[in-house]
Amino acid sequence: MDAEFWLKRWQEGATGFHMTRVTPLLAKYWPALGVPKGARVLVPLCGKSLDMVWLASQGHEVLGVELSPLAVEQFFQEQNLKAKVHESPLGTHYVAGEIEIICGDIFDLDQSILGQCQGVYDRGALVALPASMRSDYARHVYGQLAEGYLGLLLTLEYDQALMEGPPFSVSAEEIHALFSPHSEASTLARMDILDKEAKFADRGLKALDSVTWRLEGRRKPAAP
Numbered sequence: 001m002d003a004e005f006w007l008k009r010w011q012e013g014a015t016g017f018h019m020t021r022v023t024p025l026l027a028k029y030w031p032a033l034g035v036p037k038g039a040r041v042l043v044p045l046c047g048k049s050l051d052m053v054w055l056a057s058q059g060h061e062v063l064g065v066e067l068s069p070l071a072v073e074q075f076f077q078e079q080n081l082k083a084k085v086h087e088s089p090l091g092t093h094y095v096a097g098e099i100e101i102i103c104g105d106i107f108d109l110d111q112s113i114l115g116q117c118q119g120v121y122d123r124g125a126l127v128a129l130p131a132s133m134r135s136d137y138a139r140h141v142y143g144q145l146a147e148g149y150l151g152l153l154l155t156l157e158y159d160q161a162l163m164e165g166p167p168f169s170v171s172a173e174e175i176h177a178l179f180s181p182h183s184e185a186s187t188l189a190r191m192d193i194l195d196k197e198a199k200f201a202d203r204g205l206k207a208l209d210s211v212t213w214r215l216e217g218r219r220k221p222a223a224p
Contacts, residue, residue: 003067003105011070019049019050019051020050021050022050022051022053022054023049023051023123023154025152025154025189025210025212026051026054026055026121026123026152027054029152029188029189029212029214030055030058030121030152031058033119033150033151033152033214034150035060035118035119035150036118037058037059037060038059038060038061039060039061039117039118039119040060040061040062040063040116040117040118040119041055041060041061041062041063041117041118041119041120041121042063042065042114042117042119042120042121042141042145043055043062043063043064043065043120043121043122044064044065044106044120044122044125044141045065045066045067045106045124045125045128046064046065046066046071046075046101047066047068047071047075047124048071048072048074048075048078049064049075049123049124051121051123052064052075052099052101053079053099055121056097056098056099060098060119061098061100062098062099062100063100063101063102063113063116063117064099064100064101064102065101065102065104065106065109066101066102066103067103067104067105068103069092069103072092072094072101072103075101076094076096081096081097081099082096083095083096083101084096089108090102090104090108090109090113091103091104091105091108092104106125106137106140106141107136107137107140109141109144110144111144114141114144114145115144115145115146116146117145117146117149118145118146118148118149118150119149119150119151120141120142120145120149120150120151120152120153120215121151121152122151122152122153122154123154124154124167125137126138126153126155126170127154127155127156127165127166127167127168127170128165128166128167128168129166129168130165130166130168131168131174134170134174134178135178138178138179139181139182142179142182142183142215142217143181143182145217146217147217147218147219147220148216148217148218148219149183149215149216149217150214150215150216150217151214151215151216152188152212152213152214152215153175153185153212153213153214153215154210154211154212154213155170155175155210155211155213156168156169156170156208156209156210156211157169157170157171157172157208157209157211158200158205158207158208158209159205159206159207162203162204162205162206163200163203163204163205172187172211175213179215182217182218183215183216183217183218184215184216184218185213185214185215186213186214187211187212187213187214188212188213188214189210189211189212190209190210190211190212191209191210192207192208192209193208193209193210194206194207194208
């Protein structure tokens with residue numbers, strides 16, 4: 001699962017993961033997290049998600065990260081936003097109002113950038129990564145966010161033997177293992193959604209759960 005895989009998906013228009021509306025689970029559960037207005041919110045592997053527009057409408061600064069230049073350009077075109085563009089060692093930065101998208105590899109971001117993010121919304125990043133990459137991803141991204149960050153994470157659970165990802169199945173046991181070094185993860189909701197996702201039933205699944213997680217970064221003990 002490398003960069004070329006995702007770049008090809010966007011080039012071929014194989015983007016069934018893109019939603020043409022704001023994710024209902026985001027609108028339902030985000031307000032209760034208590035992320036301060038004005039806080040910077042990270043949206044990893046953001047594609048051209050409308051969720052970024054919604055987060056900005058809630059008073060947040062949004063930082064998206066996306067590999068595909070095509071996805072980034074389509075986002076600003078479709079939202080009728082004129083972006084200012086500049087380059088940095090991290091990639092190409094597109095900025096319009098409260099939304100910034102870095103077109104580059106999220107593993108190139110460091111603590112100086114990630115540490116500015118007090119919030120995070122992960123709908124399609126963790127589940128897009130195979131098991132071999134998820135530990136490095138959680139450590140690199142979540143381990144470097146602002147102390148005490150708050151976040152919403154959406155995952156899927158199903159029998160991985162019945163279907164190849166992405167999206168991949170990520171169990172509750174794995175979530176706790178991935179996040180326990182730096183964060184608290186608690187379940188907000190679990191729903192059986194197979195009857196609403198015929199394409200997954202067609203691929204052989206007998207059950208499919210959507211799980212919504214609340215994340216909170218641990219704070220360092222106060223100095224004596």
